[in-house]
Amino acid sequence: xxxxxxxxxxxxxxxxxxxxxxxxxxxxxxxxxVEDIPAALSEKGKLNPLIVTDAxxxxxxxxxxxxxxxxxxxxxxxxxxxxxxxxxxxxxERAVELYRTKGCxxxxxxxxxxxxxCAKATGALVxxxxxxxxxxxxxxxxxxxxxxxxxxxxxxxxxxxxxxAAVIVDAKTRHKxxxxxxxxxxxxxxxxxxxxxxxxxxxxxxxxxxxxxxAVEAYIGRSTNKHTRRDAEEATALIFxxxxxxxxxxxxxxxxxxxxxxxxxxxxxxxxxxxxxxAVSHSLSGQYDLPHGRTNATLLPIVLEMxxxxxxxxxxxxxxxxxxxxxxxxxxxxxRRFLDQVRALNDALDIPRTIPQIREExxxxxxRYADKEGNPLYPVPVLWDAGELEAIYRKAVK
Ligand SMILES: [Fe+2]
Numbered sequence: 204x205x206x207x208x209x210x211x212x213x214x215x216x217x218x219x220x221x222x223x224x225x226x227x228x229x230x231x232x233x234x235x236x237v238e239d240i241p242a243a244l245s246e247k248g249k250l251n252p253l254i255v256t257d258a259x260x261x262x263x264x265x266x267x268x269x270x271x272x273x274x275x276x277x278x279x280x281x282x283x284x285x286x287x288x289x290x291x292x293x294x295x296e297r298a299v300e301l302y303r304t305k306g307c308x309x310x311x312x313x314x315x316x317x318x319x320x321c322a323k324a325t326g327a328l329v330x331x332x333x334x335x336x337x338x339x340x341x342x343x344x345x346x347x348x349x350x351x352x353x354x355x356x357x358x359x360x361x362x363x364x365x366x367x368a369a370v371i372v373d374a375k376t377r378h379k380x381x382x383x384x385x386x387x388x389x390x391x392x393x394x395x396x397x398x399x400x401x402x403x404x405x406x407x408x409x410x411x412x413x414x415x416x417x418a419v420e421a422y423i424g425r426s427t428n429k430h431t432r433r434d435a436e437e438a439t440a441l442i443f444x445x446x447x448x449x450x451x452x453x454x455x456x457x458x459x460x461x462x463x464x465x466x467x468x469x470x471x472x473x474x475x476x477x478x479x480x481x482a483v484s485h486s487l488s489g490q491y492d493l494p495h496g497r498t499n500a501t502l503l504p505i506v507l508e509m510x511x512x513x514x515x516x517x518x519x520x521x522x523x524x525x526x527x528x529x530x531x532x533x534x535x536x537x538x539r540r541f542l543d544q545v546r547a548l549n550d551a552l553d554i555p556r557t558i559p560q561i562r563e564e565x566x567x568x569x570x571r572y573a574d575k576e577g578n579p580l581y582p583v584p585v586l587w588d589a590g591e592l593e594a595i596y597r598k599a600v601k
Pocket of ligand 1: 498
């Protein structure tokens, strides 16, 4: 990256870092059971929520206890199960239409990252009916309060229940972009471990490594503070200790620990940002419709390796926090062990080491998208422009 652009990126990130203590972040009110949602809605005078979920969750009947609880309380609801992986502008528009025609007054996002993103974007479009979602891409472009939103994660990964981001794919161009605004932080979230109990192993694995990627990218970035570092360290430790057991549903403690880890990692990255792993991953999953967690998981060790010794000190601290080494060992040794352990965890979870779908002719466009998403916003340890980012795709395809 050219020096002048580097300076601009670092100044931009510095301004956000300085503003961090005064920015209006908030933590959602946390509930531990879906049965508590009707009371939370009543408290706010909400009587007709739109539940945004996907067809698989609906078919599994995961929303039934919530629906029964709403009925018991005399709360009407409308169910939209059209959120699919990598939700598109067209899906969001369908949800908005349902919200309006059925006279809904609030939203319940129920599912993994896709229903969460879809529900947040639905709320944004309800709040800003004259503005397209594409025009809300970037930072602080929503600028209006969304309808009351309760977030119910059914995966332990995205941390979306506490983040200010929604990721949407343009239905026509397949361009995947991120909408970031404080109004997208759900005011209420439910961490109910029963909801992740039936998740298939590969989904638990990919979403769990997504959470690890959030924690690591936030931690190695240059905009951390002691709270986000602590959250990222705790999340990393919980993931190394629990993900393998949670993936095969060995115990409810492991499942609950993963829900907490994903939440902490979400809290860390919504304040301290992610980095190029996410920027590249978004361009890949937008282009080839690949699951976000899977692409992140494959990219995580590749990009960490490419950052080189610039991140050794931070990886070393993270390794100690995660119990992978002792304070006092050499940074380089600890950083290497951290990387080896990430690879070992990926291998144990059967996550592929490559992304064979990548086509050489698509790389320049995807790298441009990643550049646009990452620069100047993400306070990454090493700055790369589109040309330099292309190397990540070429390493990942091998
Ligand atoms: Fe992610």
